[in-house]
Amino acid sequence: MKTILILGGFGFLGSNLLNYIDRFLRNKYNVIVFDKLQDHPFGVKFECISKVYWGDFGNRQEVELLFMENKIDQVFHLVNSTVPATSVDIRFDIESNLLPTISFLELMDYYNVNNIVFISSGGAIYGNTCGRRHLENEDTFPISSYGIVKLAIEKYICMFNKRNNLTYLILRLSNPYGPFHYSTKQGLVNIALRKSKQKELLTIWGNGLNKKDYIFVEDFTELCMQLVTNEIKNEIINIGSGHSHSINEILEKVKSCDPSFQWEYIEKREFDNMTFELCLDKLNGYIKDFHFTSLETGIKKTLEWNNNKH
Amino acid sequence: MKTILILGGFGFLGSNLLNYIDRFLRNKYNVIVFDKLQDHPFGVKFECISKVYWGDFGNRQEVELLFMENKIDQVFHLVNSTVPATSVDIRFDIESNLLPTISFLELMDYYNVNNIVFISSGGAIYGNTCGRRHLENEDTFPISSYGIVKLAIEKYICMFNKRNNLTYLILRLSNPYGPFHYSTKQGLVNIALRKSKQKELLTIWGNGLNKKDYIFVEDFTELCMQLVTNEIKNEIINIGSGHSHSINEILEKVKSCDPSFQWEYIEKREFDNMTFELCLDKLNGYIKDFHFTSLETGIKKTLEWNNNKH
Numbered sequence: 001m002k003t004i005l006i007l008g009g010f011g012f013l014g015s016n017l018l019n020y021i022d023r024f025l026r027n028k029y030n031v032i033v034f035d036k037l038q039d040h041p042f043g044v045k046f047e048c049i050s051k052v053y054w055g056d057f058g059n060r061q062e063v064e065l066l067f068m069e070n071k072i073d074q075v076f077h078l079v080n081s082t083v084p085a086t087s088v089d090i091r092f093d094i095e096s097n098l099l100p101t102i103s104f105l106e107l108m109d110y111y112n113v114n115n116i117v118f119i120s121s122g123g124a125i126y127g128n129t130c131g132r133r134h135l136e137n138e139d140t141f142p143i144s145s146y147g148i149v150k151l152a153i154e155k156y157i158c159m160f161n162k163r164n165n166l167t168y169l170i171l172r173l174s175n176p177y178g179p180f181h182y183s184t185k186q187g188l189v190n191i192a193l194r195k196s197k198q199k200e201l202l203t204i205w206g207n208g209l210n211k212k213d214y215i216f217v218e219d220f221t222e223l224c225m226q227l228v229t230n231e232i233k234n235e236i237i238n239i240g241s242g243h244s245h246s247i248n249e250i251l252e253k254v255k256s257c258d259p260s261f262q263w264e265y266i267e268k269r270e271f272d273n274m275t276f277e278l279c280l281d282k283l284n285g286y287i288k289d290f291h292f293t294s295l296e297t298g299i300k301k302t303l304e305w306n307n308n309k310h
Numbered sequence: 311m312k313t314i315l316i317l318g319g320f321g322f323l324g325s326n327l328l329n330y331i332d333r334f335l336r337n338k339y340n341v342i343v344f345d346k347l348q349d350h351p352f353g354v355k356f357e358c359i360s361k362v363y364w365g366d367f368g369n370r371q372e373v374e375l376l377f378m379e380n381k382i383d384q385v386f387h388l389v390n391s392t393v394p395a396t397s398v399d400i401r402f403d404i405e406s407n408l409l410p411t412i413s414f415l416e417l418m419d420y421y422n423v424n425n426i427v428f429i430s431s432g433g434a435i436y437g438n439t440c441g442r443r444h445l446e447n448e449d450t451f452p453i454s455s456y457g458i459v460k461l462a463i464e465k466y467i468c469m470f471n472k473r474n475n476l477t478y479l480i481l482r483l484s485n486p487y488g489p490f491h492y493s494t495k496q497g498l499v500n501i502a503l504r505k506s507k508q509k510e511l512l513t514i515w516g517n518g519l520n521k522k523d524y525i526f527v528e529d530f531t532e533l534c535m536q537l538v539t540n541e542i543k544n545e546i547i548n549i550g551s552g553h554s555h556s557i558n559e560i561l562e563k564v565k566s567c568d569p570s571f572q573w574e575y576i577e578k579r580e581f582d583n584m585t586f587e588l589c590l591d592k593l594n595g596y597i598k599d600f601h602f603t604s605l606e607t608g609i610k611k612t613l614e615w616n617n618n619k620h
Binding site for chain 2: 090094099102103106137138139142143145148155156158159162163
């Protein structure tokens, strides 16, 4: 049984990974969670978790304890203190994400932990793809500090791979939505569903015409864990659904579930109104004939989860 | 007359820029120098300099003084606290190069200074080009923190361009050599010439077979200032000579000037033995029929300068 450490295990992606492991990989993985939250925000108990460490990713001593007290086989790095819209304080972004990740990589090296899965961001790294499907080996045009820090972390991971034999899997994720989401700052589909439930007006920056790739989070966790269990290593791989939708399409889909749902448009910010699509050829080369959840089904499943969770 | 600020003006590249401005552009530019050195290391007085600020690039107050006391039209950012081989302390590299540059860009924005020339590094950013000539718009594979920080700075400059209307010229330079060089840590040609003069043995990591693009620094300054005076903006441009030489070729060239010159080979480090060549099509598109100095002539001129400087 392998011991995996999930940094940020009580976040949106972390919770979904834990849920997936509980359902399908219980005999394969023993999980340690490191999170800034002491308990899961929805009070969920995941059976695969053997230990929870409550701490600050920026505190090297708290982080080092993980390595001192456990023999870790594999790390999932899902921690991020900012989202694209809040990464305006660049110094904070670098000090709370880039520098702690460097310390973490150095600790991995020191304690001989050699496997990391890093969740990067397709949209934030590629920038505006203008209708093209972006490939993993093309140049990048991040337009936020969030994206630049993600890219720098990718480059440091590759450097540690060359110098210290770290093996990695870097996943450039599109826009995930679905169960266990609670951010109020990013995640259009989930925020729209929440606003609709709370009978609140949703504010949209820009005209809502820009299209992005959205992926149901359970598809992401399945793809991610398949890549990990198939031991795909030292690759940077785009993960998306291959289907892009405009903001307006998503709003209309939510409205079709709740006709009272309303939104307003306000002037766009510099980093809004981006179009972004990922080329998934590399992913499809590793995982054949994956059946992606449609936006309709994904929204329906998310609504069901939202209604049952309390 | 334009006021330009040269960050790191008393370094190798800075001195050459000052020398070029003194010789060819004295009526065009008034220069302010910011450097960690109080005086020029060779005691040279450049006539184009109106003020010298002695300070630490990491000290925001010292840096802000530049903007408070001067109306700056154009910045040349040549400061770097590390070289590829010494960027092993990643935290130091980020804290002394990346973070101060972010502060500097924020100050430029605050004080409405909108032009920056940033000297980046072809070799450090592209990584091992394996016989291919690397293009500016291709993916990058830095294998040192030095290269990753240079890349991150490039990306932040491009972000400030999108968000704050900063205009930039980013030059990805190959390996410059020539007058005014004094680093003991990088610069093969100059260090070999110095060792030969001092009758000291030179240590070479690896077998000396790897080829790199070397450019005579006066060619670089001329190209750089031509691009600047032609107002080429918002471009990333490779600058090299287009001619690559192995370390052994360079050593033999130095030996032909001084038959007593000797060297030894020791085991290579991870970041040594890189091959690297730049595609210069973009540069050649802007500056037609430039006559590059040959390695023989460049070494001869460097030797003459070395012999006359004291």
